[in-house]
Amino acid sequence: MPAEKFATWPRMLHLIALALLAVSYWLGTTTRIDVMYDDGFYLALSQAIASGDGYQRTWYLPSAWETTVPPAYAAMLAPIWWLFPDFPHNIPVFKLPNVGFALATVVLTHLTATRLFQFHGWQALLAAGLVAFSQLHIVFIDFTMIEVVLSCALTLSMLALSLVLQRPNPPLWPNAWLVAVLAVGPCYLKKAAFPLLVATSLWLALQRRWQLAVVATGWMAGLLLPWYVYRIALNYDVVQAVTMVGARPVDTLTPLARMQQNALELVSVSIPYSVTSVFGALASLGPWVGPLMSVVVLLGLGWLTRRGPALYALFVATYAFLIVVINTWDTLRFTLVLTPIIALAWVAATTTPLARLLEGPSDRWHRAAWAAALCLALVPAGLVFWSAKRFVGIFLHPPYHDALLSPADRESAEDFQALVAWERQQS
Secondary structure: OOHHHHHOHHHHHHHHHHHHHHHHHHHOOOOOOOOOOHHHHHHHHHHHHHOOOOOEEOOOOOOEEOOOOOOHHHHHHHHHHHHOOOOOOOHHHHHHHHHHHHHHHHHHHHHHHHHOOOOOHHHHHHHHHHHHOOHHHHHHHOOOOOHHHHHHHHHHHHHHHHHHOOOOOOOHHHHHHHHHHHHHHHHHOOHHHOHHHHHHHHHHHHOOOHHHHHHHHHHHHHHHHHHHHHHHHHHOOHHHHHHOOOOOOOOOOOHHHHHHHHHHHHHHHHHHHHHOOOHHHHHOOOOOHHHHHHHHHHHHHHHHHHHOOOHHHHHHHHHHHHHHHOOOOOOHHHHHHHHHHHHHHHHHHHHHHHHHHHHOOOOHHHHHHHHHHHHHHHHHHHHHHHHHHHHHHHHOOOOHHHHOOOHHHHHHOOOHHHHHHHHHHHO
């Protein structure tokens, strides 16, 4: 067999694996809508845009302009109404973008591992595998919600920012403009992306690139200004508009108790669940499993920071701080966007010893250490295999998100088609 044909085999295998993953994701989607309110919310906003009513909550009487969430995701869904206007038969089409963005996140995780952190090919595949079979991603593919798209956008933006800022001696103003666009872009999807702005400015300051930090931060403020002006002009709540904090549920806990609960939930459940969807089975071993997995992720973040750009650790720290201090919802949904970084950190912490031994000389000590490091590296490999096995199991019994929804949630899922028909009768 010619060498050039043999060299194309890994690439072909990767494409076949992605194609199979795409088909699996797609076949696992359902015709459900409005299960978590937000999925029906975004769909209704996109319909309003497509019908020419503008970015409004048309289900209000009278209609009200939407000011709590940025418009990019609803605008992205609007063309689907033009091409496939027959509701509810077009519901599966609205879930097709999530399939594409989920696949893109897997590919971007692999690229980040190899281009920025110099992972070996097998390490990059392990990290991509953890993301590919993450039940959080799989569950939210079936929801017309922003999380899967935001995870992809943040992964792309951080990869692009890291590559752009590695260029030697770029011109100041064009470079600052590009940095600002890459950092602000995900913020027009969801307010949860704002920590990327803080992390980018801090990273530039830590590098002592003061001019670029000041100019890029100024550009960021300018790019965000239209959304600020829009919100202040329409809802006249300056504090809410500037902080980008929308309506939150009534919280019966004190602020300190809420922060303690958020921190405990983040470390004990949300981060470990982002590592692998089989955390529920692992948690049965004891309450120490979740915190231990979070410690491993923290060690991996330290390794990533030493080996590559500190932007990733700064973003995780800023994002986690906001989850703990501001959040009054459950932390699991908000942790989804961290899944690619958490996967990279987990693989780095558990496979780096083996990777270094494979690069070093072979002697008796190294052979013994190699065996121990191999056992450690088998942990992420086992999690990928276990997650994939579980994925195949739930694939045979869709919908995927039933595994995360409580019986009360399933019973309260509304028939969106009937809701739309009722609203039309009332208008």
